[in-house]
Amino acid sequence: MAVAQQKRTESNPWRTAQHQFDEAADILKLDPGLRKILREVQREFTCHFPVQMDDKTVRNFTGFRIQHNINRGPAKGGLRFHPNVSLDEVKALAMWMTWKCAVVNIPYGGAKGGVIVDPYSLSANELEHLTRRFATEISILVGPDRDIPAPDVGTNAQIMAWFMDTISMHHGYSMTATVTGKPVEVGGSLGRADATGRGVMICTVAALETMGLKPFNQRVVVQGFGNVGSVSARLLEEAGCQVVAVSEDYGGIYNPLGLSVKKLIEYRAREGTLKGFPGAELVPNEDLLKIECDILVPAALENQITSHNAAEIKAKLIVEGANGPTTPEADEILRNRGVILVPDILANAGGVTVSYFEWVQDLQSFFWSEHEINARMEAIMTRSFKEVLAIRDEQRVDLRMAAYLLAVKRVAVATADRGIYP
Ligand code: GLU
Numbered sequence: 001m002a003v004a005q006q007k008r009t010e011s012n013p014w015r016t017a018q019h020q021f022d023e024a025a026d027i028l029k030l031d032p033g034l035r036k037i038l039r040e041v042q043r044e045f046t047c048h049f050p051v052q053m054d055d056k057t058v059r060n061f062t063g064f065r066i067q068h069n070i071n072r073g074p075a076k077g078g079l080r081f082h083p084n085v086s087l088d089e090v091k092a093l094a095m096w097m098t099w100k101c102a103v104v105n106i107p108y109g110g111a112k113g114g115v116i117v118d119p120y121s122l123s124a125n126e127l128e129h130l131t132r133r134f135a136t137e138i139s140i141l142v143g144p145d146r147d148i149p150a151p152d153v154g155t156n157a158q159i160m161a162w163f164m165d166t167i168s169m170h171h172g173y174s175m176t177a178t179v180t181g182k183p184v185e186v187g188g189s190l191g192r193a194d195a196t197g198r199g200v201m202i203c204t205v206a207a208l209e210t211m212g213l214k215p216f217n218q219r220v221v222v223q224g225f226g227n228v229g230s231v232s233a234r235l236l237e238e239a240g241c242q243v244v245a246v247s248e249d250y251g252g253i254y255n256p257l258g259l260s261v262k263k264l265i266e267y268r269a270r271e272g273t274l275k276g277f278p279g280a281e282l283v284p285n286e287d288l289l290k291i292e293c294d295i296l297v298p299a300a301l302e303n304q305i306t307s308h309n310a311a312e313i314k315a316k317l318i319v320e321g322a323n324g325p326t327t328p329e330a331d332e333i334l335r336n337r338g339v340i341l342v343p344d345i346l347a348n349a350g351g352v353t354v355s356y357f358e359w360v361q362d363l364q365s366f367f368w369s370e371h372e373i374n375a376r377m378e379a380i381m382t383r384s385f386k387e388v389l390a391i392r393d394e395q396r397v398d399l400r401m402a403a404y405l406l407a408v409k410r411v412a413v414a415t416a417d418r419g420i421y422p
Contacts, residue, residue: 010328013302025096033268065093065149066111075110076150078093078097081155096344100405113134119155131159131163144175161183163179187362196348197231198378199349199381201239203385215236222297225295230261244293254282295315295319303325310334341399354377
């Protein structure tokens with residue numbers, strides 16, 4: 001296969017997702033009928049919708065909402081605003097949400113949505129209009145009992161507030177449980193903003209323990225300094241690790257003696273970028289993943305660890321903060337090299353776990369303390385990590401396959417129990 005074509009095939013997230021599922025289905029000897037159901041998404045919705053820009057011109061945007069499987073409960077998953085959003089990407093992300101909710105055993109199916117847009121190129125007014133119109137387009141699918149969106153790449157608590165308000169306006173009353181990741185003032189949950197990064201930290205510490213290591217002085221590289229990357233870096237530093245490099249989309253900054261994450265966060269809040277952070281050198285994106293370190297946390301986008309760079313990664317532990325950062329080809333290289341990898345569907349499940357708590361609190365109109373939320377999340381993450389570890393040791397597979405075996409089996413049992421309608 002020509003190199004360009006191989007890169008294209010390797011980097012298609014839907015192919016990655018189906019490949020991972022097929023491998024698990026083979027080991028589970030999944031019934032052929034169930035296999036046909038689970039390797040496809042159940043519903044895929046595409047819309048094209050207009051937004052009037054500030055200069056009164058009209059732009060037509062394309063958005064998606066995909067539900068992969070809803071046999072374990074209502075569909076759950078984020079909304080992504082990014083210029084590279086595609087149907088195949090959103091399908092993969094929806095399938096990964098199904099497995100993620102099943103790994104941590106929360107009563108949801110999997111979904112994802114996205115709009116092809118660079119949200120940073122829009123004014124606040126344009127972003128609000130885009131969000132409200134997209135919410136209206138997908139309102140035929142969403143609702144507290146049906147499909148509950150949340151933040152993802154390029155979206156945040158403010159966007160979730162606009163989304164919730166739009167659906168509420170359609171119904172004539174506040175429907176806070178329609179979406180999670182909202183500001184705390186309008187039914188959001190304490191601890192939600194940090195939840196994904198906190199889960200990454202919990203999984204990192206748990207994985208180190210299995211390797212007979214402690215967090216103290218472990219050198220960490222974090223790719224991506226958004227919500228997941230920055231919180232993971234901060235909490236790993238608090239746990240005793242030394243963060244040596246972090247990155248944004250243009251590249252990263254590196255200091256082999258360690259960076260202060262607190263100062264990085266302050267600097268970025270002030271300057272809007274990490275570029276120019278004192279005492280650190282700039283590294284191009286291609287080199288970031290190859291930096292000398294103990295732990296690598298990819299917390300940006302899909303397809304970052306591929307057959308082209310997996311052999312050069314120095315970390316002995318990879319914890320996937322992002323969804324789908326590693327291709328199947330890279331997985332094999334890392335496995336053969338003995339690198340331990342905590343897969344996305346386990347490592348970043350802290351976010352959707354606290355989303356579940358937010359939904360439960362909204363439905364009950366009864367709110368919990370941050371301590372209670374963090375403690376319950378930690379209990380779920382630790383239990384799930386142990387369950388995955390036990391399967392790894394019993395089946396002699398890697399952690400990704402172990403997580404898949406646990407998740408696919410749970411979803412397959414629910415799907416078989418419910419049977420085929422009519
Ligand atoms: N977008 C996040 C994820 O990929 C959170 C989803 C949610 O909370 O529903 O897990």
